[in-house]
Amino acid sequence: MDARADTDRLRALDRDHHLHPFTVFPELRAKGSRIITHAEGCYIFDSNGNRILDGMAGLWCVNLGYGRERLARVAYEQMQELPFYNAFFQTATVPSIELARALAEILPEGFERVFFASSGSEANDTVIKSVWYYWNLMGKPAKKTFISRTLGYHGVGLGSASLTGMRFMHDPFDLPLERFHHIGNPYWFAEGGDLDPEAFGKVAAGWLEAKILEIGPENVAAFVAEPIQGAGGVIIPPSTYWAEVQRICRQYDVLLVADEVICGFGRTGNWWGSTTFDIAPDIIPMAKGLSSGYQPIAAVAFHDRIADVLAASGTEYAHGVTYHGHPVAAAVALETIRIMREEGLDTRASGPIGACFRDRLMTLADHSLVGEVRTCGLLACVELVEDKAARRPYPAARKVGLTCREHCFDNGLVMRAIRDGMVLSPPLIVSEREIDEMVTKAADAFDLTLRSLAG
Numbered sequence: 001m002d003a004r005a006d007t008d009r010l011r012a013l014d015r016d017h018h019l020h021p022f023t024v025f026p027e028l029r030a031k032g033s034r035i036i037t038h039a040e041g042c043y044i045f046d047s048n049g050n051r052i053l054d055g056m057a058g059l060w061c062v063n064l065g066y067g068r069e070r071l072a073r074v075a076y077e078q079m080q081e082l083p084f085y086n087a088f089f090q091t092a093t094v095p096s097i098e099l100a101r102a103l104a105e106i107l108p109e110g111f112e113r114v115f116f117a118s119s120g121s122e123a124n125d126t127v128i129k130s131v132w133y134y135w136n137l138m139g140k141p142a143k144k145t146f147i148s149r150t151l152g153y154h155g156v157g158l159g160s161a162s163l164t165g166m167r168f169m170h171d172p173f174d175l176p177l178e179r180f181h182h183i184g185n186p187y188w189f190a191e192g193g194d195l196d197p198e199a200f201g202k203v204a205a206g207w208l209e210a211k212i213l214e215i216g217p218e219n220v221a222a223f224v225a226e227p228i229q230g231a232g233g234v235i236i237p238p239s240t241y242w243a244e245v246q247r248i249c250r251q252y253d254v255l256l257v258a259d260e261v262i263c264g265f266g267r268t269g270n271w272w273g274s275t276t277f278d279i280a281p282d283i284i285p286m287a288k289g290l291s292s293g294y295q296p297i298a299a300v301a302f303h304d305r306i307a308d309v310l311a312a313s314g315t316e317y318a319h320g321v322t323y324h325g326h327p328v329a330a331a332v333a334l335e336t337i338r339i340m341r342e343e344g345l346d347t348r349a350s351g352p353i354g355a356c357f358r359d360r361l362m363t364l365a366d367h368s369l370v371g372e373v374r375t376c377g378l379l380a381c382v383e384l385v386e387d388k389a390a391r392r393p394y395p396a397a398r399k400v401g402l403t404c405r406e407h408c409f410d411n412g413l414v415m416r417a418i419r420d421g422m423v424l425s426p427p428l429i430v431s432e433r434e435i436d437e438m439v440t441k442a443a444d445a446f447d448l449t450l451r452s453l454a455g
């Protein structure tokens with residue numbers, strides 16, 4: 001069967017039988033899906049044979065790049081050895097134990113224990129229940145309210161979607177649940193006005209203090225935030241923000257949860273975004289890069305000051321999923337960490353390749369459509385605007401970001417559009433040549449987008 005005919009067949013089957021996540025169904029039905037068939041290194045291939053540079057590492061996760069034979073081999077061997085066993089009945093498996101220890105080695109000081117899950121959403125639901133349980137054990141049962149940010153993304157479970165701040169993820173589902181509140185974001189480009197970024201960082205941190213005082217510190221359980229907001233638009237906070245947030249959390253006895261699902265595992269140039277931003281969290285949920293996206297696995301790390309309280313409880317910790325510490329996923333995650341260490345990928349993004357990524361992307365700042373280029377490690381956002389000086393975007397109805405994303409895809413580059421911010425989060429193995437290709441293709445897509453806007 002030729003590629004075109006097979007694509008048509010697969011598209012028809014996909015349209016008839018598959019409901020996609022985060023999708024306007026009639027739009028997809030009209031257009032048909034793009035079918036990705038295989039991948040190698042930093043490139044994905046579709047069913048029509050197009051080779052596309054994956055500037056998003058899948059969905060912020062394939063940090064080691066595609067086609068890692070060692071990961072395939074450990075999965076195969078573990079499936080033969082022991083494909084599954086649970087951790088419910090006072091049992092454990094070798095890979096889950098080894099992975100827990102490997103994580104303790106790379107986590108910040110004071111984090112010795114982890115609890116496993118299968119996705120970032122599950123990890124954050126684990127965070128919510130564990131925090132509620134912690135405050136019950138501490139004899140402060142009123143401390144149950146969570147604060148997060150309106151452009152924070154923490155997943156799609158009932159709890160984790162309530163932590164997530166985007167209205168479009170709440171309204172169709174009657175969320176958020178009670179006891180979940182949201183504050184503004186340290187998003188200087190959009191909301192900083194005439195303030196300089198440092199002054200704005202303090203203002204944005206002040207919103208947390210104001211919200212805690214409004215709810216009453218005796219009722220506030222935790223503040224949950226990504227070191228850099230990923231799905232909210234790669235919002236890199238001003239340098240003043242995190243120190244102030246941390247001071248506020250400590251002052252009011254509010255736990256600080258650093259959601260490392262995107263920032264963890266080398267994305268910002270350290271194992272943890274918390275290290276890059278000098279944050280000392282109480283709890284760290286992680287997923288994605290934990291297995292480089294090769295297996296669905298997540299974890300929540302608890303600082304000893306929390307873990308000691310949970311571990312001392314004589315009541316059953318009645319929480320956990322079938323695939324907790326799944327041996328195949330754990331073996332793949334363990335091998336991922338080994339490879340990262342061997343190849344120095346934990347810090348690669350803060351070395352010459354991160355500088356190259358930043359410098360080459362900065363050349364786009366002169367483009368008439370570009371309002372700002374911001375990067376940290378191997379994470380970037382290029383804001384497309386109508387008015388550069390005023391930092392003013394086009395009206396949302398013009399769908400500039402989506403137009404640009406389509407031009408990128410057609411031109412052989414995956415860039416994600418978040419509003420009109422064009423986002424990159426390439427595999428950590430990306431080369432200088434691939435960065436050049438990325439920037440050249442992005443510039444071409446910006447030209448085409450300008451032309452579409454004029455037309």
Ligand SMILES: Cc1ncc(COP(=O)(O)O)c(C=O)c1O
Nearest residue numbers: 119120121153154155259261262
């Ligand atoms: C920061 C953050 N937390 C949690 C999640 C949810 O992870 P998952 O999609 O694996 O449930 C995501 C997903 O993008 C994320 O970016």
